[in-house]
Amino acid sequence: MKNSLIAISLLFVSAGATLKAQEEIDPRTKVTFGVKGGANYSNVWDEKGQDFKADPKVGFAGGVFLGVPIGKFLGIQPEVLVSQKGFQGSGTLVGFPYSFSRTTTYLDIPIQLQVKPAKFLTIVFGPQYSYLMHQKDVYTFGMNSTAQEQEFNNDNIRKNVLGFVAGGDVNISHIVISGRMGWDFQTNNGNGTSQAPRYKNKWIQLTVGFKI
Numbered sequence: 001m002k003n004s005l006i007a008i009s010l011l012f013v014s015a016g017a018t019l020k021a022q023e024e025i026d027p028r029t030k031v032t033f034g035v036k037g038g039a040n041y042s043n044v045w046d047e048k049g050q051d052f053k054a055d056p057k058v059g060f061a062g063g064v065f066l067g068v069p070i071g072k073f074l075g076i077q078p079e080v081l082v083s084q085k086g087f088q089g090s091g092t093l094v095g096f097p098y099s100f101s102r103t104t105t106y107l108d109i110p111i112q113l114q115v116k117p118a119k120f121l122t123i124v125f126g127p128q129y130s131y132l133m134h135q136k137d138v139y140t141f142g143m144n145s146t147a148q149e150q151e152f153n154n155d156n157i158r159k160n161v162l163g164f165v166a167g168g169d170v171n172i173s174h175i176v177i178s179g180r181m182g183w184d185f186q187t188n189n190g191n192g193t194s195q196a197p198r199y200k201n202k203w204i205q206l207t208v209g210f211k212i
Contacts, residue, residue: 027171028072028116034176037062038207042085044199046187054199059084059103061205067114067122075114077124083108085201098141104188104201105134110165125166128182132159161186163201169209176209 043056063081070076083106090099112126167180184200 026072027119028075029069031069032067032211033064034174034209034211035062035064036079036081036176036178036207036209038178038205040083040085040203040205042087042201042203044087045183045202046200054087054089057086057088057101057103059086061207063108065209069114073116075116075122077110077112077114077122079108079110079112081108081110082106083130083203083205085203087199096141098139100140101138103136104132106130106132106161110182112165120171122169122171124168124180126164128163128165130161130163130184132161158186158188161188161201167205174211176211178205178207178209180205180207 038061040059040061041056042059044054061081061083063079063083065077065079068076068078084103085106086102086104088099088101090097108128108130110126110128112124115123117123161184163182163184163186165180165182167178170177181202181204183202187198187200189198
């Protein structure tokens with residue numbers, strides 16, 4: 001009987017120590033840093049007053065992220081990403097096919113609030129600042145094709161854009177599978193007088209990351 005009581009006591013002590021250790025190593029309470037890469041599926045919206053229709057296009061997205069916990073269930077997750085957005089379109093003009101593609105490369109800096117209901121799941125949302133680094137337009141008409149790259153000497157092009165992102169991360173050990181949706185709040189031109197199409201970017205982003 002005495003031996004049984006000792007064994008039961010040791011079992012409870014062991015179980016308590018295990019639970020305490022699990023609480024101490026809960027990954028939601030640790031600062032994390034990682035790298036991620038994947039793709040954007042982007043298009044435009046709010047082409048108010050513009051006579052064009054855009055189709056989505058695929059571009060690169062990747063960079064680094066940092067997770068700073070505020071307790072177990074909340075945190076802050078800033079990221080720095082190189083993100084390609086844009087749109088494309090096609091049709092016929094005087095019997096000849098034409099196509100147009102615009103690729104805009106941004107430095108995206110989202111500052112996201114983390115909500116961590118479980119160890120494997122993190123919900124994120126928050127504002128995003130984007131800086132336009134490069135823009136490339138490709139026009140194709142019949143058998144002719146031209147490409148134009150801009151260095152933004154035109155002050156009317158908006159290079160600093162504010163937006164919003166929301167999504168989630170699935171955490172599998174050191175691997176992070178992320179999905180985001182994002183929208184710009186500001187149009188691509190500054191005062192609306194540019195002859196270029198007026199629009200705001202929207203995108204879906206899928207990436208795979210690795211926590212270091």
